[in-house]
Amino acid sequence: MQRFILHKFQNFLFAAAFLSGLISCRKDLSLDQRAENQDLLNKDEAKEWIARNFTDTTGQPKKLSAKEDTAKNKSLDVPWDRYTVTRTTEGSYGLIGLDGQPGQYRYQTGYRKLLITKDHRNSVAAYILEILPDGLYLQRKGKPSRKDFYGRIFFYDQHYQLVKGYLYTNGKVAGEIQPSAQKSKQQKQDIRVDRTPVTEYCSWNEDNYVNAKGELVVYAERNCTYTSNSDGMGNAGSIPPSGDYTGSGGGSGGSSDSAPPVSDLPDENKPKIDPAAYMKCFGTLPDAGSKMTITVYVEEPAPGLPFNLGPNSVGHTAIGLTKTYKGQSITQVVGFYPDASGKDKMHAPSKILDNTDLEYNVSITYSVIASDFSKIAAFISRPPATYDLTEYNCTSFAYNACLAGGIKLPDPIGNMGMGTEGMMPAALGGSIRKVGLAGDTNVKGGTVAKTHGPCN
Structure with a gap:
């Protein structure tokens, strides 16, 4: 049981660590390209993996949804010119800003990224990330920053099925989002949030948002405060910031233009x-x-x-x-x-x-x-x-x-x-x-x- 708790907690630390690559300022790729660094996920390798794993048996790009008859099904268009890679002590990961914006309460305030990871065992995996900054946080900050991010990150597979997600407060993981055991056949999913922390103070809330495909996602989350303030990658240490990206959706990393409007205040226009x-x-x-x-x-x-x-x-x-x-x-x-x-x-x-x-x-x-x-x-x-x-x-x-x-x-x-x-x-x-x-x-x-x- 203790080993299970430790594994869950390290999983959260990993999520907190790579947040830096999602919302940090653009920096030039400056990694040492020595031949012995086999775990560095270069662009060509990432492209080859995506082409091989994000295509169907006919060689055509896989659809982003299991429902083949919907007009919203589109192949994954990857703007490889936005690709940046970040090294970690566990391996490396690449990020690419994608077009399309998720939103909440009628406002499209989020952005998307394609995450491709590679570890020391040369195991590669990929997720489509939907990053939804908290509205109040985005209004005040204008643009998200790594150190104090408030919001949610949802992980989708190549079929646009929700896999997992994380809730962040002040740059630290405060909850985990997971799909429910029963998948909805409609454009809606129930999500439960669970985490086994060291010491926690939690409250349950239910909410929803509209993903970048225009589908309503309903979820419940457990918002927790923890005694641990660690923000690394378990035993692997912290992941340094990587680039942000140009273009719409995840390319901008969330700009002041995408922040939702502030409330009008009763009588505010009086002298x-x-x-x-x-x-x-x-x-x-x-x-x-x-x-x-x-x-x-x-x-x-x-x-x-x-x-x-x-x-x-x-x-x-x-x-x-x-x-x-x-x-x-x-x-x-x-x-x-x-x-x-x-x-x-x-x-x-x-x-x-x-x-x-x-x-x-x-x-x-x-x-x-x-x-x-x-x-x-x-x-x-x-x-x-x-x-x-x-x-x-x-x-x-x-x-x-x-x-x-x-x-x-x-x-x-x-x-x-x-x-x-x-x-x-x-x-x-x-x-x-x-x-x-x-x-x-x-x-x-x-x-x-x-x-x-x-x-x-």
Whole structure:
């Protein structure tokens, strides 16, 4: 049993190691071409092997699917001018960028490569790789890098049948994808994820993606965190970076052009305001005898979308302050936003907007004393200078503003993507719903009334 666990773990280390060749910058082939290096997989040998093994009995190129009657069946077109080879202490492998892009949630964000391996025993094997970077990671990075890659790599044989795959977080293997025991006869496969680690903390999730042939692949994966941080090839050591490739699909290695669009943020196109001028209005009413409340409003993201992948996939959290004295009431509802557009919104200078007419799904209200009300107003008057989608966003702002006045909101922490957790409207909204009758909550939603506006 221990030997089996060790074998499985080494298999993961191998997958982590050759990731460098999939997403690293282009480098010229500079290997020593000495005659004694019989294990170096040169281009001619690779071409001969592919021609021999990727053809049928008639000598024609094999189809990339077992279904011969589909229009999507095409022979494997290998652009050999993109071929690069990388040596390892176990042998060598060649990589070639292929045309065609896999995608997820309506966006084609992945790329393909042909992997050909050769070991010291001159045993050669090949897989078609579909590399699918995590959407949030690709948006922020623009182009994947070896050291911090987040995403999935799927291995297909020459018939385009899924063989295995790996899940990566921060450049390290975090899970293994394997086909289920029963293969689907339709353009769909169930995949289970399994790994026997040294020490693990795992969670199960089900997801899907569209491969480069346009077929839906449904899979379940076990996303794990491990005590081991090794990123080598077992006893073979690390595999050095190899080239990336030109052209579409895997040729570019994933560019900023292929990153999915970022979410639109509710009310983001409104003009920015001076929060201090808004908070100044509360000074027109005396503290003594006034009733003061804080309300947090949450517009939840559209259901079924991953965080920040497509329209309204983030949502919004706003904070409202109300002060009432003898029938006279002042309400200001504001939100924290990036002062930028496009992918620049993910990390940008901040701005405060008036959230009048915000359509929210849930809200929660707290009564506070004058001193705590003033602390919250002071926090809003001087907001943090920088907005970051995952590190400090609208939910972070509302949470910390409340905290300044001694209010601790329900748990706002949620899963933003592979290996990323943070404060987010969806998580806060869900936690507010769980509070139910235990707090002053509104789970039916509504529209924020017109705010008072600035005071000079």
